[in-house]
Amino acid sequence: MSLQVENTNGAASGRPKGGGFADRFSMHTKRLAWIWTFLALPVLFYSVIRFYPTLDAFRLSLTDWNLMRPPKFIGFENYTKLFADPDFWQVFKNTFAYLIFGTPISLFLSFTIAFFLDRVRFGHGFIRALYFMPFLTTAAAMAWVWRWFYQPAPIGLINDFLAYFGLPQQPFLRSTTQALPSIMVTAIWAGLGFQIIIFMAGLRAIPTTFYEAARIDGLGEWAILRRITLPLLKPTTVFLVVLSSIGFLRIFDQVYNMTTNDPGGPLGTTKPLVLMIYQSAFSSYQMGYAAAQTVVLFLILLVISLLQLWILRDKS
């Protein structure tokens, strides 16, 4: 802060004396002015790049804009069309399937791995790097590798493996029931590394004295986990739950790349809301309709995030 004040003096000293900015205002005002000058850039940038388009989406969702003709106001027609569209409800169901199964499974896995990895001394860094690797890989590249893993027998690794043990072949991506879990597994795997790192940081932040005291008092491992580790890890957990939920609600890369020939298929059983928005906007050019879908997604994200923060709030 003091550095900024000095800057003010520096800038002012070069100017003609008397009646300048430097003399007319108090130190406090000057300081504020400088703070806002520096803040103006990001604020302006975000207003133009983020907030304005976000707000404009609400306006566009009430129009029939198709990029070609100027948008015409049509009231809530896009929304009534959306809610009457059976495809939308399928997509809605899919999106929540990704969320409801994806978030708990990924958090359970990452916590378990972090919990035990924390105790491993041998090769700790190497194992941690292995878990983190998928997070560094491009989602599209990973999706394509998995897509080939899931193929039928002659080229699909998993089906070859099943065949080797005499187990029946699975259709995976060609099935209306298995496709969504198959894609979700890859998304969970991709995000695991990040969650493990965050959980481990959380675990390391818990003072060892708590554990020592508990052990002296004769608490078992399970009780220590339940009474000390989990409660003290809560801020980390809340952070990850919210982040992972938003991630699953916005899932796109994996689905799109694993089903490019029949996007979101078969029969729309893997299509998330974001893919539907993408198709409405950039394949059918129904910008107004796509905007209505983004508004719905925005509201879902908002409600879910607020709900989670409220449920997981600190009750003390």
Add this chain to the structure above:
Amino acid sequence: MRKALLLAGLMSGISMFSVNSANAVEIEYWQYIYETRVNAMDQLIENFEAANPDITVKQVTFPYADYQTRIVAANMAGKGPDVMQLFYGWLDKFVAGGLLQPLPQDAFPHEQIESEFFPIVTAMSRDGEYYGLPTAVRSLALFYNKKLFEDAGLDPENPPQTLDELVAAGKAIAKFDDAGNMITEGMTLDMAGQDHQWWREVLVRQFGGVPYTDDYRKVTYDSPEGTEALEFYTNLQLEEKIGQAGFMDEGQAAFRAGKAGMTIDGTFRLGSFSQIEDFEWAVTELPANADGMRSNYSSYFANGIGAKVKGEELEASEKFLTYLTSPEAMSVWLDVVGELPARRAVALTDENTSNPIYGPFLKGLAYAHTTLFVDRAAQRQVAIDMVNRVLLNGQSPADSIKEAAADEQAIIDDAM
């Protein structure tokens, strides 16, 4: 001093102006990125500039996925291309959006277009005006793997000519392992590839149905004949077991890998299949039905002039478009890209029709249909889902086709 400066400024301004006018009119040509197409266009631009030293043409390219959006966005910003390549199926949208201007009739007389080009170019006309002309056109044919034909005891010089022969050949080629898993397909089944076109414009007609009304505004394949066509297609997997949707991910991948005896694909695949080294392949016309009736699907990218182009740019654009649709340009395009010339006289030379590869595609053009899509991706999705409902959900073809017809009609009505 100040006067001298002003004068110098003026002089330099004038000299720049004169340089500009002596230099050339520059027009922009837009197309999507596809190596051979970009190379062919470079060559055409070079030829054109040599013949018209006062015009320079700048080629601008975008990835296919962005291409349409770029044109539309550029048009809104008033910075659109002078001459652009567009898929015939985008025409309704582009005309409604005011992206194109009608081709001037003095440079492109209608009688001449209709007598010299293949009849499918009429898909570029709306309300008595033409909005673009293609350099090249595409059609479908049956590619087959000669090695797999021989291995199955079939004559590689006598590919199937009817649907029955197609099924018989497919059965002979298809191979399964001990557990019953397909390891070689008789024929690829890939609705997301070209099969949806094959079903719509070829199979439906061959089974006696009509896919759409003449103006393509009403879906009419929801008929007993259409159902039969769908049943024939889905039975290739369910009953005859000559192919399997999703085998090796994509039909063209299976064929390239030598794991499929036959595949239906377009002229645009010639470039990628020409890199196959492991086996010999050949091309034949799409099989006829029992009565010898054949059909085909043809499509093309046309070249049109931007709506806001005027003055000397318009003049230059007209000249360039005339060159792009000239016999010379078509020959270059055939050599470099492998797409068929859009003018009959250039296409139907003895050399071309007797060419073992181009021949079958050219024959197909004579009886081809061109589906007027309103939203190609969405309409294709309807066909993909129609087949998947039968293959994956066990829905009856009759129910599935009914659902598909209703869905596609809704897409068409929405766009109108």
